[in-house]
Amino acid sequence: MNVGLRIDVDTWRGTRFGTPTLCDILARHGIRGTFYFSVGPDNMGRHLWRLLRPAFLWKMLRTRAGSLYGWDIILRGTFWPGPEIGRGLAPQIRAVADAGHEVGLHAWDHHKWQAAIDTMTAAQLHQEIKKGYNRLSDILGHPPATSAAPGWRCNEQTLLEKAEFNFTYNSDCRGRHIFMPVVNGVRLNQPQVPVTMPTYDETVGQNGFTNDNYNDYMLKQLRPEGLNVLTIHAEAEGNVCREMFEDYLKRAKAMGARFMPLEDLLKMLPEPPEDRIIMREIPGREGWVAWQDPVFSAA
Template sequence: MTKTKVCIRIDIDTVRDTQVIPIVLEILDRFDTSATFFVTTGEDMTFRNFKNYLNPIKLLQKKAIQQHGIQQMLRGMLYKQQVQKSANVQLILEKKHELGLHGYHHYNWMNTLQDKKLEDIREWISKGSEMFEAAYGFKPLSFASPGFATSPEFLEALEDFNFAYSSDFRGKEAFYPCINEHKLSTMQLPVAEKSFGELEFEGFSQDQIYNIMINDLNDAQDFFVFYMHPSYEPILNRDLLFKVMEYITSSGKFEIITMHQLAQHIKKGDLDENPANI
């Protein structure tokens, strides 16, 4: 029986995310699995989200506060901290996990990409790639857009960088975007399901989230990209994460690989890919 390919995608958005990387790596070691990390570049501007927590309703979302940390957010207001410069990110490479580029200036990217022209987006990706290479000694081979923000201009800009793949959408199948019936050359590997945190915010219980994940895993035809952040799922949803990981690794139905390995499988024709109009 052919096993469904499972990729674990972990997005490093903030300095707080980098601080808990050792804990994440311990969990991956425990399950003897590889993962694909995407690290953002540029200044951590999470403190700009602070206004969201002044709303009493938002304040009740204690996990959101715990994820980012009030202290860390205030520190960001005083110091220009660059996410990619954290020494902990090097631990990912030492453990032989995959590391790709998660954009440039995460906060600005999420909130202003739709207003950017093609030339501006090219410059953003170029700056992010330069910062990535300066920090780790090699050019990024893959990309993931912060906040799944996309636009036709962004997809066209990706064409200049020859990434092996990009992961900028949610969905069940790999595809090559089409713009005005023109098929682009950068393969898209979508995330299959929302993160635990997103599902919690929508009001789902822990048991419901577990069932959603297991049902989606079992329904996956060829592959499933599982998505999380270091400072949320491994820290604030640890028991649920362990439960899902134990199912993936012990059921005998799945093979965990990196997203780069998945892209290679698809390009060799081992799995299907489709064009999709954007």
């Protein structure tokens, strides 16, 4: 049973402390994954405050956001501009690539992308991708082969803009199988590797889910027959959830799971079918996220 492992790194703190912790855990288990880095300013504190309305306050309390993200993250970018992650932490990002993991682009400014994608023009979307693409290329010494839109906030214009860069594939949405995205009837040549499982922050703290039964639930999400793509966050599984995550790896491996970077999943499927993306709200997450269109794939 193959399981794509995707690690999103949203913040300075996640890059500085979460990624080395996760690299250690993955090395212990002989696992390679795909890390997606945010390389511009860390304004995630601003993001958290913007969402500080009752539903989100409740979520912060139930997921213990203070300990999950760190209060310095919650305040970062609120009263002063956030530091540029790629400028200050390039050695940490290179170390992940040197450890044998696949490294891709998550964002230039994660907060800005999540908050403003609905109103950004094509040129602005292009500019955001370009800034991150160029910075990550400088850090790695070569362009990244893959990207993943922050918070699964990806519209059709984003797909069109990404097609102008040299990405081999992208992971911008939730869904069930690898597909070639179609926009306005035109098939793009960058396949999508969708995420198939929910994330920690979408799950724990509601419907009876706690740290005690989270791994049981996540093990049940594994499907021997279908595509499995798991997203973890350097800020969560690389920090307060690290022991729980290592326990999950052990139990999943005992069930026959083989973890791998997303590029390896793609290599096993030479001709993905076509599909579209749609926008849909999901429980536990603010606003819409991109989904593989279930109607289109059924047609």
